[in-house]
Amino acid sequence: MKWFWVQNMLINYLRSARRIATILFTRSAYGRQYLLRRALKSSQRHTHPIDVTYSIQTSGFIPNFLSDPGVNIAKIVSRENNHYAGCQPSCLRKALRSLPDTNKFAFYDLGCGMGRALVVASEFPFREIVGVDLSKELCAIATKNAQKIAQSFPDRAQISVEQGDATAIALGGDRIVVFMYHSFGRTTLTPIINRLEQLVKAGRDVFIIFENPVNGDLVEQSIYFSRWYAEQVPGDSDEIGHHSDVDDGVVVWRSVNAMPAQRSGHQDFKIVITKPTWRAEVVRSDR
Ligand SMILES: C[S@@+](CC[C@H](N)C(=O)[O-])C[C@H]1O[C@@H](n2cnc3c(N)ncnc32)[C@H](O)[C@@H]1O
Secondary structure, X not given: OHXXXXXXXXXXXXXXXXXXXXXXXXXXXXXHHHHHHHHHHHHOOOOOHHHHHHOOOOOOEEOHHHOOOOOOHHHHHOOOXXXXXXXXXXXXXXXXXXXXXXXXXXXXXEOOOOOHHHHHHOOOOOOEEEEEEOOHHHXXXXXXXXXXXXXXOOOOOOEEEEEOOHHHOOOOOOEEEEEEEOOEOHHHHXXXXXXXXXXXXXXXXXXXXXXXXXXXXXXXXXXXXXXXXXXXXXXXXXXXXXXXXXXXXXXXXXXXXXXXXXXXXXXOEEEEEEXXXXXXXXXXXXX
């Protein structure tokens, strides 16, 4: 029993040491580029169906310590800026189908990574589609994907990609949809919600779509937003095996200034954290 305990402690110690050594290695330009190239290469071994459909590159997992050389180690370790993994298109599509008049709205993906959500949004007639991400390399891939969509579907809304922090992006237009796929932690999300509240106070119509709403409680607490839609959405059968889970929680809020009185708002679902800082599910309140 004692030997088992010592062995476990040793394994955990070695795992932590390896992780710290890897993060330190990525603080040098050479180390980061080397590991990023490797991660991108292995990402291509397991191609998500949406990449096949559109001949784009959005598959795989890129750990957060490879995203931006400027991010400090505390933010990496606490996962304030999250790893890259593309959203489940079926889950986002379900949320987007619940929205009215998307042609009057601009779509923003905060933490767009390689741009999978941007491509899914382009299937809907948005006014414009904008993504922002910390990582220069992921933004370059997202831009390439956007060019492919523009060539193949010239009638779709234009997709643009900016490199930078999501807290600093300009949110233009009277009607906006803000999408997040658990891109960051509470320290980053709080000022973003404050900004969105200012937009609502100024009379703008704002939707927030949160897939895997780990910090969704921060939106729930806001008096400026009310529930529009909530569901635990199963992935399409061809997506299973390309995602760690078979479904994802999706919650949509709309600014109270534009909320129709008759909308019931899916209040009978609650957000439950099933893996701390990692996964949230949307569960019927009576369960
Ligand atoms: C889970 S991925 C989301 C990918 C994309 N939204 C999608 O649905 O396909 C999270 C992304 O957020 C980015 N990110 C994390 N913190 C950020 C921040 N403060 N500003 C901009 N991007 C950020 C990461 O680089 C990563 O690519």
